[in-house]
Amino acid sequence: MKQNCQSYDIPSKFLELANTVVAKWLAELFNRCINGGVFPDFLKIACITPIPQIRNPQSPSDYRPISVLPT
Numbered sequence: 185m186k187q188n189c190q191s192y193d194i195p196s197k198f199l200e201l202a203n204t205v206v207a208k209w210l211a212e213l214f215n216r217c218i219n220g221g222v223f224p225d226f227l228k229i230a231c232i233t234p235i236p237q238i239r240n241p242q243s244p245s246d247y248r249p250i251s252v253l254p255t
Contacts, residue, residue: 234250
């Protein structure tokens with residue numbers, strides 16, 4: 185089941201291909217966010233996908249949540 189979750193992702197493939205150019209810049213940006221205690225709200229939102237823990241789940245407790253964060 186594909187979950188419709190609004191995201192502002194940077195494609196992982198782009199980061200992989202451009203790592204030599206953007207790695208230092210991204211590290212500086214993330215370090216400033218952490219050191220300043222400010223992090224963009226849209227990067228704190230995860231898409232939650234329920235994964236069954238048993239073959240025939242009957243109740244919500246039969247699922248475990250998987251959080252997918254933006255790249």
